[in-house]
Amino acid sequence: MTTEATTTDLHAFTETWLEWYRAQETRLADPHGFLAVTGLHWLDDRSQRFPDAPGAWHTGPEGVVVALDEGEELVVDGTPVRGEHHFGVIPERGGVNAVWGDAVIEVARRGGQDIVRPRHSDAPLRTAFTGTPAYAPDPRWAVTGRYIPFDAPRPTTVGAAVEGLEHVYDAPGRIEFELDGRQLSLTAFPGSGGGRLLVLFTDATSGVTTYAANRALSVEAPAADGTVVLDFNRASNLPCAYTDLATCPLPPAENRLPVAIEAGQKIPRERGGS
Template identity: 75%
Template sequence: MTTTETDAFTAEWRAWHRGREENLAAPHGFLSITSLHWLGAVPARFPDAPGEWSTGPEGVTVVLDEGTELVIDGEAVHGRHSFGVIPERGGVNAVWGDAVIEVAKRGGYDIVRPRHPDNPLRVAFAGTPAYDPDPKWVVTGRYEPFDQPEPTTVGAAVDGLEHVYDAPGRIHFAIDGRDLSLTAFPGYAPGSLLVLFTDATSGVTTYAANRALWLPPPGADGAVTLDFNRATNLPCAYTDLATCPLPPAENRLPVAIEAGERIPFERR
């Protein structure tokens, strides 16, 4: 790269990183979560959410006290409200004053996670340390789809919880002449991919449990770009109130990926 190209590369990365931090520290981002409640058949009250909460075959239900309301999709609800059956990795955000009550399903369990903007973890957030961006960590790989998506069960940041992903394929690449590969999971956008991984820096300079890399759809020839400068922490790197998935065993890279986000200040 020329000096001009390197400067542009660095500026683009810094803008991306600022956007990441702004999203994380948003008033109702992950740093605003104050608790994690696992719902059951017996109605339960929580100190940081209104009403009584329960779940069953017909999904999550809340019974609000008189004079209390939640706002869901712009509509105020009172009394008894059914959220219905929430799909895995799905969720609903219900507004309660200046807070948001997240109702979601993770690992087959219905949960409530209140998000309060004044949570000390969010108020004290000082950004996320990261390696300086370096073009050498932009690697071209080759995506090989499986004949059929392979159900892949992985652990979670919460003990005893499991996540199941339909892995569509595997990515092959090389670092310093060493052949490596990563099992990929579906990303958010159609055709995009997500890889969860650890490497030799994990638990030393980067978060021990996992890091994530979001990839654009591979080209028609299977070519895919892995920019490890954009390897990110998942929410569990900042808070114990996250249910993040762990990488599959084959995604534990035996090399040091000295790029991307490092151990958050909150974990030091």
């Protein structure tokens, strides 16, 4: 391959990575994205009021209920609601976004518990956001691996960014790959549809140049022969890297890589990164 061709390929690789990076930042800084979260409120059978959301909230066997005061209104699935509103039973990792004026009130279930997590576009974390530091993209970190499905999905319990909370994922298989002459593997979780996979991991950069608790990598659906590409240039921070108001899962123990993955997003400036 000529030097000119190599330069052209690297330019195209970098441009594609920049598109991904900008999309990540846009989602994060959305007016009602994770940087806009102002509170993480855990519900139980007691009626509770919160300073950043309307009404009084509780949950029980029939799901989440809010009792709105006179003059208060939420818009749920495009429909204005007043008085008492029943959200019903919310599935694990599911949620409903209710609009309250310029804010969004997220009603969700995480780790078997119902939560209310308001999002206000004027939250200081969002308005002060200046972007996430990242390693320069390098094709050497786009590694070809092989996906090996388990005989049956394996229920895998992992910790969470919130102490005492646990998440359970049905891991469909693992990905084996080689990096710098070392044979490595990662347990994969279901991804965002279409056969995609999600890998949560730490490595030798975690807590040094990258966020200590976790990073995430989305993997396209495996080819017919099991081939996948692990492009660590796209290793991204989860919301807990920016805010304590997130319930992000931690990687399973076997996904703590003993190598330094000097690629992808670094420690956010909000956590002291540079």
